[in-house]
Every structure is written in C-alpha cells, then in structure tokens.
Amino acid sequence: MSVMGQVFDVSKGRKHYGPGGGYNVFAGTDASRAFVTGDFSESGQTDDLSGLSPTQIVALYDWLAFYQKDYPPVGRLIGRYYSENGEPTAALRQVEEMLAEGLRQKAQAQAESKRFPSCNSAWSADSGGRVWCSTKSGGVQRSWVGVPRKLFTPGSSGSRCVCVQSDDPAALTNPALQEYEDCPSFAESCSVKSL
Numbered sequence: 001m002s003v004m005g006q007v008f009d010v011s012k013g014r015k016h017y018g019p020g021g022g023y024n025v026f027a028g029t030d031a032s033r034a035f036v037t038g039d040f041s042e043s044g045q046t047d048d049l050s051g052l053s054p055t056q057i058v059a060l061y062d063w064l065a066f067y068q069k070d071y072p073p074v075g076r077l078i079g080r081y082y083s084e085n086g087e088p089t090a091a092l093r094q095v096e097e098m099l100a101e102g103l104r105q106k107a108q109a110q111a112e113s114k115r116f117p118s119c120n121s122a123w124s125a126d127s128g129g130r131v132w133c134s135t136k137s138g139g140v141q142r143s144w145v146g147v148p149r150k151l152f153t154p155g156s157s158g159s160r161c162v163c164v165q166s167d168d169p170a171a172l173t174n175p176a177l178q179e180y181e182d183c184p185s186f187a188e189s190c191s192v193k194s195l
C-alpha cells in the first residue's frame with residue numbers, strides 16, 4: 001500500500017489489509033485522502049489531497065510516520081507524488097508546504113492554549129452554569145489562577161471561556177477577550193446563563 005507515494009509492505013498486517021479486513025481498501029493502492037476523511041467509498045479512495053486543511057495534512061503525516069515505523073518501505077509510486085526517476089513532484093512540494101503551515105498552526109494553537117487555558121466549567125439544574133479558573137484547567141498546570149474571559153475566535157461562531165492572567169495587561173485589553181456580564185472584573189468564578 002502507498003501513502004503519499006511511499007510504498008510499504010503491509011503483509012504482516014494481513015488481518016487489517018487482506019481480503020475481508022476492515023482496511024482492505026488501502027491495499028494495492030494509494031488512498032491517502034481516506035486516512036483523514038474516513039471516506040472509504042470508491043470516490044473517497046484517492047491520493048488527491050486538494051481542498052484538505054493544513055491540520056488534516058498534519059494528521060496524514062502522522063499516519064505516514066506510523067507506516068514508516070511499523071512497516072518496511074519498498075519503494076515509491078510513480079504518479080502524483082513521485083516522477084519516473086523517483087524525484088518528488090510539484091504536487092508533493094505543495095503538500096509539504098501545507099504540512100509546514102499545519103505545524104505552524106498547531107504550534108501557535110499550543111502556545112495560545114498555554115497563555116489562555118480553557119476554564120473549568122460545571123452545570124447544575126438549580127444554580128445554572130459556572131465557569132472558573134484554578135492553577136489547573138484546560139489541561140494546563142500553572143503557577144497562576146487567572147480570571148475567566150470569553151474568547152472570540154475569528155471564523156468560529158460564539159465564544160469559549162479561557163483563563164487570563166490578571167496581571168497581563170495586553171490580554172486584559174485584547175478585543176477578542178470579553179468579561180462575563182454580571183461578574184466582577186477580577187473574580188475567579190462567574191455564573192453564566194449558558195455554557
């Protein structure tokens with residue numbers, strides 16, 4: 001089977017890739033796109049990655065790394081990603097650029113989630129919703145607690161709660177961050193109407 005033109009011998013994964021195996025669609029072909037779309041139908045089984053997001057390309061490279069680790073490489077597939085003399089094609093270069101962009105976005109998102117970790121949240125039938133900050137929230141352990149703010153992200157509707165350091169003036173005046181209504185500016189916990 002081939003992933004972005006790199007061919008692997010998956011004989012030892014016969015139970016997955018052999019006849020009747022759940023991933024037989026991948027055998028004998030390059031169906032790279034299906035790794036990230038999950039579309040195993042005939043039209044989904046293609047090595048054409050156009051229109052995928054940088055994040056999806058990162059996920060596809062994770063699959064490539066999986067095959068490089070677990071299965072012996074046996075060559076290159078002449079076609080979309082490698083020329084007859086085994087050179088990477090312009091299409092492969094383009095995918096590599098998407099990968100670089102995806103990795104940049106991932107690093108930025110990780111840095112952002114450290115600076116603005118998600119709040120803790122809970123909902124109860126009688127008192128409604130509550131969001132609050134603590135030294136561990138959003139999977140981020142830290143020395144500061146922070147204060148809850150609504151973070152508005154361009155391109156996505158609505159907002160989500162993040163904890164902002166109360167001595168970070170740049171964060172506190174950031175227009176993408178808004179205080180919760182009826183909650184004191186520096187309270188560590190706020191009641192909310194909806195989560």
Ligand code: HEM
Pocket residue numbers: 013016023034035036037038039
């Ligand atoms: C985009 C969707 C998916 C893709 C591309 C995918 C792909 C794969 C591939 C290629 C393998 C074989 C790995 C190997 O060579 O060892 C695998 C294994 C496996 N997949 Fe998926 N999978 C998907 C979704 C799912 C879902 C939704 C489930 C469960 C509900 C699932 C359950 C499993 C299990 C249990 C194995 C391991 C089987 C074993 O080691 O015996 N997969 N998957």
